[in-house]
Amino acid sequence: MSGYTIKDIAKECGVGVSTVSRALNNHPDINKETKKRIMEVVEARKFSPSTTARDLKRIRSNTIAVLVKGLDNPLFHKMMDIFQLEIESKKYDFVFQRVGAKDDEISVALDMIKERKLKGIIFLGGNFTHSEEQLETISVPFVLATISPGKNVNTDIYSSVSVDDVKESYKITDYLCSIGHKRIAILLPDNGDESVGSLRLEGYKQALSKHGITVEEQLIRYSVDEGDSFSMENGYKLMRQLLSEDIYFTGVFAASDKIAVGAMKALLEAGKKIPEDVSVCGFDGLDIARYYHPTITTIVQPIDDMAGRVITQLFSLIEETEANSQITFEGKLLVGESTGPV
Numbered sequence: 141m142s143g144y145t146i147k148d149i150a151k152e153c154g155v156g157v158s159t160v161s162r163a164l165n166n167h168p169d170i171n172k173e174t175k176k177r178i179m180e181v182v183e184a185r186k187f188s189p190s191t192t193a194r195d196l197k198r199i200r201s202n203t204i205a206v207l208v209k210g211l212d213n214p215l216f217h218k219m220m221d222i223f224q225l226e227i228e229s230k231k232y233d234f235v236f237q238r239v240g241a242k243d244d245e246i247s248v249a250l251d252m253i254k255e256r257k258l259k260g261i262i263f264l265g266g267n268f269t270h271s272e273e274q275l276e277t278i279s280v281p282f283v284l285a286t287i288s289p290g291k292n293v294n295t296d297i298y299s300s301v302s303v304d305d306v307k308e309s310y311k312i313t314d315y316l317c318s319i320g321h322k323r324i325a326i327l328l329p330d331n332g333d334e335s336v337g338s339l340r341l342e343g344y345k346q347a348l349s350k351h352g353i354t355v356e357e358q359l360i361r362y363s364v365d366e367g368d369s370f371s372m373e374n375g376y377k378l379m380r381q382l383l384s385e386d387i388y389f390t391g392v393f394a395a396s397d398k399i400a401v402g403a404m405k406a407l408l409e410a411g412k413k414i415p416e417d418v419s420v421c422g423f424d425g426l427d428i429a430r431y432y433h434p435t436i437t438t439i440v441q442p443i444d445d446m447a448g449r450v451i452t453q454l455f456s457l458i459e460e461t462e463a464n465s466q467i468t469f470e471g472k473l474l475v476g477e478s479t480g481p482v
Contacts, residue, residue: 144185150276153178156297156464157279165460201257203233204454207245209266210368211238213398214426215443216264219285222447223262230455232259239266241368246274253280260454263287267369268335272297281457285450286441287335288466299457299464301450305336308439308471309343312421313393315437315473317351320482321391321419324348325359327378327403328395329369337362337369340395340423358387370395375402383410390418390482397422397429400436404478415480425474434477442469 146164150157155174162170163178181187204227208216220236227234237252239245245268249261261282268287275289275297284300316324326344329337345355361378363369375394382389383406394400400422404414412418414434422429425440446469456462 144187146187147276147279149178149181149185149187152181154294156276156294159296159463162460162463170463201233201259202231203235203256203258204260204262205249205252205256205258206234206236206262206264207239207248207252208236208264209239209241209243209245210370212368213265213370213396214428215286215424215441218443219264219447219450222444223451226448226451241266246270246277249278249282253278260458262450262454267329267337281454283450283454283457286446288339289335295466296464299453299466301446301453301467302469303439303441303446303471304468305339306343306346308423309340309393310347311343311471311473312423312437312439313344313347314350315475316391316393316419316421316479317347317353319419319480322351322353322482323356323359323389324353324391324393325361325382325387325389326393326395327375327399328360328362329374330363330365337395344393358385359389370398372398372402372405375399375404376406377402379403379406383407391479392418392420394420394422397424397426397436397438400438400478401428401432404432404436414478419479421479425472429474429476437476437479438474439471440474441471445469 146160147157150160159170160178163175206220206223210216224234237248239248245263245266252258258280260280262285263282264285266287268284268289270289272293284298286302288300288302326341328341348355361382363374365374392403394403400420404420407414407418414420422436422438425438429436429438449467
């Protein structure tokens, strides 16, 4: 069929472009029924890959792009250093693109694919809430780093490397409950976030439920900032808001270490002692958590291992030696001076 592309086949079969590519190249790592369905469509449409996917491969440059949302996050600086070192060691070019907090990273990616003939993409950070349809428009291999889309997205069409946000948030909230806290506030990014923020909220709720504690909506606070919702400023504003409403709480779980730092500043300004009056936890394991006073209880993400796995996964997709997969790493609860018994 004239003008029929590999993306059209993927859409008709309800799979990702990389899955169609594996079927066309007779790759063993593909479900037999899926491959049969794809090949039936290929035959019916009289599709020839020789003038589409294979030609596109020849004209693509050896450039990998890293699209970063939340560039001021120190966690990402270390990951980007590893990305650049590993990518360049494989004789590929490295290019990084900052994406604004309210910008659509998919649109940015599509423009870069068109202009730079990219070989692959790493999406780093942000609240990744894109649909299957949007993800399937990306015609090159890609990996989501530290993030994942919502629960309803078909896992066959994307790769991700992250910690299990639900499990790790459960872990740190369970710790607060275990030392006697029953009224625990949670400070989150914006309410529309269906990825990291919603997953960490789910873990928080599960831990409270385990301890027989009722979830109180007034203790759940969302960013109202237009900019970086994981920032210290956001934590400061949310805590000021909470304190102004004279709501009783003894513990705080902040969705990032930076939010925790901002919240602690607001608490100290209000004359609260940490942890005597309020215990505070963060998430990420940033250096600031170890050097702030008091040191902050947090979940440490294994950044070096995660960054290395992102590169391994991306190149396995480029070389078509592996299918899409979702890799999760175990975080570590690091108890600091910012938490104590009620």
